[in-house]
Amino acid sequence: MKILVVDDSAIMRRIICNSLKSVGFNDIVEAGNGAEALENINGVNLVLTDWNMPVMDGLTLVKEIRKRSEFATLPIIMVTTEGAKTEVIEALKNGVNNYMVKPFTPDVLVEKVKATIGK
Amino acid sequence: MKPLSCIIIADDSTTARMIIRRCLEIAGADTATFLEAKDGKEALELAKNNDVQLLVTDLNMPNMDGQSLLRHIKSSPKLSELPVLIISSASNDAKQSGLLDMGAFAILGKPVTPANLAKIIERL
Amino acid sequence: MIQCDTTVKAAMVNAVTETMENMAFEQVEEATDENVVQSGNVIWASLPVIRPSAAEISIELSNDYAKAVTEALFGFSENGPDETIVNDALAEMLNTIGGRFMAQLTPAQQEFELGLPKVGTGKTKISPNDVAAVNFNVGEYILRVYIAGLDPQKGILINPVAQEGSDENSGR
Numbered sequence: 538m539k540i541l542v543v544d545d546s547a548i549m550r551r552i553i554c555n556s557l558k559s560v561g562f563n564d565i566v567e568a569g570n571g572a573e574a575l576e577n578i579n580g581v582n583l584v585l586t587d588w589n590m591p592v593m594d595g596l597t598l599v600k601e602i603r604k605r606s607e608f609a610t611l612p613i614i615m616v617t618t619e620g621a622k623t624e625v626i627e628a629l630k631n632g633v634n635n636y637m638v639k640p641f642t643p644d645v646l647v648e649k650v651k652a653t654i655g656k
Numbered sequence: 657m658k659p660l661s662c663i664i665i666a667d668d669s670t671t672a673r674m675i676i677r678r679c680l681e682i683a684g685a686d687t688a689t690f691l692e693a694k695d696g697k698e699a700l701e702l703a704k705n706n707d708v709q710l711l712v713t714d715l716n717m718p719n720m721d722g723q724s725l726l727r728h729i730k731s732s733p734k735l736s737e738l739p740v741l742i743i744s745s746a747s748n749d750a751k752q753s754g755l756l757d758m759g760a761f762a763i764l765g766k767p768v769t770p771a772n773l774a775k776i777i778e779r780l
Numbered sequence: 781m782i783q784c785d786t787t788v789k790a791a792m793v794n795a796v797t798e799t800m801e802n803m804a805f806e807q808v809e810e811a812t813d814e815n816v817v818q819s820g821n822v823i824w825a826s827l828p829v830i831r832p833s834a835a836e837i838s839i840e841l842s843n844d845y846a847k848a849v850t851e852a853l854f855g856f857s858e859n860g861p862d863e864t865i866v867n868d869a870l871a872e873m874l875n876t877i878g879g880r881f882m883a884q885l886t887p888a889q890q891e892f893e894l895g896l897p898k899v900g901t902g903k904t905k906i907s908p909n910d911v912a913a914v915n916f917n918v919g920e921y922i923l924r925v926y927i928a929g930l931d932p933q934k935g936i937l938i939n940p941v942a943q944e945g946s947d948e949n950s951g952r
Contacts, residue, residue, distance in 0.1 A: 546907060546910045547905055547906075547907065548836060548905075548906055548907065548910045548911065548928040549928075551828075552834050552836050552928060555828035555836070555895050556834045559828075559830045640938055641834055643831065644831070669868055669871065669872040670865065670868045671854075671868050671873075672872050675872075716896070745878065745879025745894065746879055746893065746894055747879070747883070748883045748886060748890075748891065750888060765879065765880070765883060766799075766880075767798060767799050767802035767803050767876050767880075768802075
C-alpha cells in the first residue's frame with residue numbers, strides 16, 4: 538500500500554514515517570504542502586494529511602482531490618492537533634474519511650487505517 | 657559464585673559489547689573468555705558450539721532478536737539451563753516481567769555498571 | 781523552540797547525566813545558555829521513539845567531541861578513531877539516553893519501544909518550532925539534545941495514554 542504523507546514540518550513527517558515503517562508500511566511518499574501532494578498523488582492508496590500548511594492547506598487539498606473522479610474514493614485521513622473539533626467536522630463534510638491526532642503511535646494508526654480502508 | 661570461564665555477549669553495537677565486557681571484567685569475571693556475537697543467530701551458534709556459563713544479550717538485534725534467542729535457548733534440551741542475562745535500553749518493569757516469565761535469569765537496563773553486574777553474577 | 785515541560789526536561793537531564801557518567805566517565809552540566817553555537821563540523825544522531833508516544837530524540841555534537849567521546853570509550857589511537865566506530869559509539873550513546881529518558885516517562889506497567897538510531901554529518905534537519913532543545917556542557921564541549929513530538933503548548937510528549945484522561949504526570 539502506497540501512502541502519501543503531507544505535513545509542512547520535516548520532523549513531523551519523519552516521526553509519522555517512523556510510525557508507519559514500524560508496522561510494515563514502507564512504501565511512503567512525502568509532501569510539504571497541498572500543492573506538492575497533488576504532484577505526487579498518482580498511484581497512492583491512502584493520504585495522511587496535516588491541516589495547516591502553507592501554499593495549499595489540508596482543506597483545499599481534500600477539495601482538490603475529491604474534484605477528480607479517479608480520486609473520489611481515495612481514502613484520506615486528516616492528521617490534526619488535539620482539540621481541533623470544528624476543523625474535523627468541516628473536514629469530514631468535505632470528504633475526509635477519518636482523522637487522527639498527531640503524532641500518533643503505530644497502534645492508533647493501524648486501527649484508523651483498518652477502520653478507513655476496512656481491511 | 658560459579659567460576660565463569662566462558663561468556664557470550666550478543667549486541668549489534670560494538671560499543672555496547674565492549675562496555676559490557678569491561679563491566680563484567682571489573683565485576684569479577686576477569687579470567688573469563690569472551691565470545692562476541694552481532695545478533696541472535698551468531699549467539700545461538702556460539703552457545704551450541706562452546707561450553708558457556710553465561711549468555712548476555714541485547715533485545716533489539718537484526719537477524720534474530722534477544723527475545724527469540726531467549727526462546728530458542730530455553731526450549732533447547734542441551735541449552736535450557738544456560739543463564740540468559742538481558743541488557744537492554746528498552747528495559748522497565750513491564751518489559752522485565754514478560755522476559756522473566758520466558759525464563760531470563762535477569763534483566764538490566766543501560767547504562768550498565770560493574771556494580772549492577774556484580775549483583776547479578778554472584779547469584780549464578 | 782518548544783518550552784519543555786519540567787518533567788520532560790528533568791528526564792532528559794537525568795538520562796544524559798547517567799549515560800555520560802557511566803558510559804564515558806564524563807561529568808555533564810546542563811548549559812544555561814540557550815543560544816549555544818557549535819564550532820566547527822558537527823555530527824548528529826537521531827532515534828525514533830515508537831511507543832507509547834511517537835517522538836524523535838536527536839543529539840548534535842562537534843566532530844572533535846565525537847572523537848573525544850569515542851577515545852574516552854575505547855582508548856587513544858594514533859590517527860584518531862575511524863568513522864565506523866565513532867558512529868557506533870554515538871548510536872549506542874543515543875540509544876542509552878533514549879532508553880533512560882523513556883523509562884522515566886513511561887508508566888512502569890507499560891512497555892516502551894525505540895526505533896533504530898541513525899547517524900549523519902552536518903546539522904540535524906530540524907525547524908525550531910517543532911522541537912525542544914536541552915543543552916549540556918561537557919568540559920570544553922557542547923552536547924545538544926533535541927526532542928520532537930512534544931505538544932507545542934504543553935511541552936509534554938504527546939501520549940495517547942495521557943490523552944485518554946489518565947494521569948498526565950505518568951513518570952514514576
